[in-house]
Amino acid sequence: MIGFVASISNQGLILSISMYITTTKNKYIKLSALFIIIIIASVQLKAMLGMVIILFSWLIYENKNNKGRIALYSISLMICISMTIVFIPAISSKITRYSNLYDISNQNSGIARVALYYSSFEMAKNYFPLGTGQGTYGSIPTNIIYSDVYYDYNLSNIYGLEENAKYNYKMDTHWSSILGENGTIGIAIYILLLFYSYRQINKFKESNNKYIFLHKFILLLSPTIMCIEAITLAIPNRLAFMVIYSGLSAIILRYDIDNIVNKKQIN
Numbered sequence: 313m314i315g316f317v318a319s320i321s322n323q324g325l326i327l328s329i330s331m332y333i334t335t336t337k338n339k340y341i342k343l344s345a346l347f348i349i350i351i352i353a354s355v356q357l358k359a360m361l362g363m364v365i366i367l368f369s370w371l372i373y374e375n376k377n378n379k380g381r382i383a384l385y386s387i388s389l390m391i392c393i394s395m396t397i398v399f400i401p402a403i404s405s406k407i408t409r410y411s412n413l414y415d416i417s418n419q420n421s422g423i424a425r426v427a428l429y430y431s432s433f434e435m436a437k438n439y440f441p442l443g444t445g446q447g448t449y450g451s452i453p454t455n456i457i458y459s460d461v462y463y464d465y466n467l468s469n470i471y472g473l474e475e476n477a478k479y480n481y482k483m484d485t486h487w488s489s490i491l492g493e494n495g496t497i498g499i500a501i502y503i504l505l506l507f508y509s510y511r512q513i514n515k516f517k518e519s520n521n522k523y524i525f526l527h528k529f530i531l532l533l534s535p536t537i538m539c540i541e542a543i544t545l546a547i548p549n550r551l552a553f554m555v556i557y558s559g560l561s562a563i564i565l566r567y568d569i570d571n572i573v574n575k576k577q578i579n
Contacts, residue, residue, distance in 0.1 A: 318359035424481035432492035443495030450489025486542035509561040
C-alpha cells in the first residue's frame with residue numbers, strides 16, 4: 313500500500329504547511345520535511361508530482377508580492393527536482409518505463425490502466441450523458457459480480473481485468489470509473505462536490521482573517537492534489553481520504569461560516 317501512504321503524506325504536507333503559515337512554529341517545518349522524505353522514498357511519481365504542486369503553491373503564497381523571488385525560488389526548486397530525478401535511478405527508470413507503457417490512444421496495448429481510460433471515454437460517448445450506471449465499471453460491485461461492460465468493450469481478456477483475475481486491476485484508476493459509470497454530467501457533478509466546501513467559503517471575500525485564508529488553502533489544495541493523484545489510483549475510495557474531503561472539509565466550512573455569519577472571533 314505504498315501508493316496510499318505517499319498520497320496521505322501529501323495531505324499531511326498540506327496541513328503541516330498550513331499550520332506553519334498561521335503559527336510560524338518550526339515543528340511544522342520539521343513535520344513537512346518528514347512527509348517530503350516519505351514521498352520521495354516511496355518513488356511514487358503521482359505523489360511526487362502532487363508534492364511539487366504543494367511546494368510551488370506555498371512558494372507563491374510566501375512571496376506573492378515579490379515576483380523576482382518567486383522566479384528565483386522556482387528555478388531552485390526545479391533544479392532540486394531535476395537532480396533528484398538524475399541521482400535517484402529508481403525514479404528516472406520509473407519515469408522512462410511509464411512513458412513507454414502508458415499511451416491512452418492505444419486500447420490494445422494490453423495495459424489495464426490504459427484500456428480502462430480509453431474505454432471510459434467510449435462509454436461516456438456511447439451512453440451520453442449518464443454513463444453505464446452505478447456498479448458496472450471499476451467500482452466495488454464489479455469485484456463481486458462481473459459486469460457485461462467488460463465484455464462489451466473487449467476488456468475481459470486484458471490481464472488484471474478478467475472475470476476471475478488472479479491480480480485484480482479493475483479499480484486501478486479512479487477517474488475512468490467515474491467517467492464510465494456516471495458519464496459527462498456525473499463526473500462534472502462529482503468534481504463540483506469535491507470542491508463544494510472551497511466554493512462556499514470563497515464567497516466570503518470580505519474576510520481577511522489569516523485563519524480564513526488557511527482554510528481556503530486547505531480546501532482548495534487538498535482536493536486538487538487528490539484529483540491529480542486519483543488519475544492512477546482510486547484513493548478517494550479509501551476511508552482516510554473520505555475523512556478528509558467529507559469530514560475535515562465539512563468541519564472547516566461549518567466553523568468558518570458560523571464565525572463569519574455570527575461575527576465571532578476565530579482563534
